[in-house]
Amino acid sequence: MRISRLYIGDFGIFRNQTLEGIAPGIVVIGGHNRAGKSTFMNVLRYLGYGFPQSRKLPPPNGEGYEVEADLQIGENTAYNLKIRGFSKPIVTRICGEDNDFISDHDLYGIDEFTYRQLFTIDLSQLDKIPREISGKDIEKLQSILLGAGFSELIRLPVLEEYMAKEADKIGGKLGKPNVKLFKPYYNQIQEGVQLKKKALEQVEIYQNKKAEISSIEDKIKQTEKEIEKFRKLELQLDVIKANYDLYKKKKELELNMELHPGKDKSNGFPIHILDKVKLLGDKYKELKEQCAQLSDRFKHTIEVTVSKDIKEKLLLRKDQIERWYIEVSGIREQIRQFTELYKEYKRKKADLIVQVQGLNRNWGEMDLEKISKIPIDKIERGKFLETLERYKALAEERKGIQQSINEQEEN
16 A cells, blocks of 8 residues: 555645645655754644644644545556544545445454554564553564564664674764774874875965065056056157257247237247348348448438529428328339339340241341231130140140149148
8 A cells, every 4th residue: 555645735834735646656755954844744744543632742823634546556446535633544446346334443454553553563663672662562562673573673772782892992982083993084184184285385385485476577567557657758858968059059049039019919920931021131130231321321412413593492391292102102113013014024025026927037126917817716716726736735734833832742
């Protein structure tokens, strides 16, 4: 017979717990402390004949204990067992030959005491005298064990005495590790402990050295950074030393700039025309000297050749003379432009005469008026073509010159 299903509705810490499909082989129940293993053992111990009213069992909750189990006998016969409170189990045949009521004694074939002691033995029951059994129950338990084939359990006291003597030979009465047969192994262990202690000390020394090396490496890196910083500073000092004279000259120039009357104009001054300004300055000084010389000559001439009457008349016409003097520069500019235009006219006229003579050597300057009256559509077309070819050549030449200029600028 075996249990195929177990339902614990109310017992101890269990509430509505079901185990189904229980295998026919060995079933191991495990769990942490206080998980309910001993409580589960008591369920199995009293499952066959019901729960007694005992203080050793957890008190019932609610209406009382509730346990139900399906018992399998062979392959075709099964029974259902139900327990409510402290009442006897109700056994009902689920399947088999008939459905007649069967008692628990007929089902198990043994009495209640034998059921509890034979099928649910715990470690405490392997003592010399089980604590919960006394009087005639001890002999009864021994007869049960003999009948159940556990006669070897009766020899447990003898075995216990023999093993106690052997244990005393090995570790003495208290089982200390440094006595009797334990002693050489204990000494070896102590030697190993000392070796381990030394090894740990070496490991600690190694870790300390490793940390020291790491610290030194960090210091080396920091020192290398400082060295690199000082190298850069040394380079800066070398540059300053090599250019100190230039720096000194720069300071002198800055001081001169501060004292220079034109310092307020320096920020907006176009530096790219400095050379031109210098030339103009030199020219200005030269013209100023010439002006002074001419002024002296003029004054000397006026004083020598001009009478007092003329001087007075010139003074009366001072404003008009100054206006004429101002206009003289404009008239001079017009004369210069007319001169340039006349030169351009002469040059173009000469070029035109050369071109006309290129067409006919007998034509001269006097023939230009006659030639101007000639229809020149074809001549203009040829000149256009000639000019076009010349334009293309000049364009290529310009392209080459521009490329050369770019190269020179890059250099």
